[in-house]
Amino acid sequence: MPRILVLHGPNLNLLGSREPDIYGSTTLADIDRQLQALGSELGVAVACFQSNHEGALIDRVHAARDDGTDYLIINPAGYTHTSVALRDALAALDRPFVEVHLSNVHRREAFRRHSYFSDLAQAVISGCGASGYAFALRFASEKLAGIS
Ligand code: DQA
Numbered sequence: 426m427p428r429i430l431v432l433h434g435p436n437l438n439l440l441g442s443r444e445p446d447i448y449g450s451t452t453l454a455d456i457d458r459q460l461q462a463l464g465s466e467l468g469v470a471v472a473c474f475q476s477n478h479e480g481a482l483i484d485r486v487h488a489a490r491d492d493g494t495d496y497l498i499i500n501p502a503g504y505t506h507t508s509v510a511l512r513d514a515l516a517a518l519d520r521p522f523v524e525v526h527l528s529n530v531h532r533r534e535a536f537r538r539h540s541y542f543s544d545l546a547q548a549v550i551s552g553c554g555a556s557g558y559a560f561a562l563r564f565a566s567e568k569l570a571g572i573s
Pocket of ligand 1: 437529
């Protein structure tokens with residue numbers, strides 16, 4: 426069964442209570458549960474990991490080299506706009522990924538318009554709220570099945 430790793434960056438553990446007008450009221454646990462359920466429906470194994478620490482996210486990407494991860498879905502959160510190191514880890518991993526943002530980063534402050542990940546990503550989903558993760562998972566499973 427194909428394996429998909431979902432990575433959540435800093436502050437996403439606060440989803441549900443964090444600026445709900447921007448990020449919605451769905452919690453991270455809800456999102457992870459929905460992805461697990463959708464993964465079972467689609468026939469893909471979904472593993473989820475959140476950290477507020479850049480090094481921990483990088484270590485998880487390194488671990489993905491040997492744990493059978495075929496595809497990644499990542500919301501780098503604030504690191505989107507700052508982290509050359511996390512970008513380098515994904516480049517070294519050399520597996521396809523979708524970059525997801527709950528909010529439409531292009532409708533917000535100018536500093537959110539630059540991403541260190543978008544040019545490496547197979548696709549970018551921004552502004553669809555929690556549904557963006559489900560869209561990314563469907564896309565990833567189609568790519569892995571060779572039907573997209
Ligand atoms: C975010 C957008 C980022 O600019 C922000 O720093 C986040 C969340 C999003 O999902 O909309 O933490 O990645």
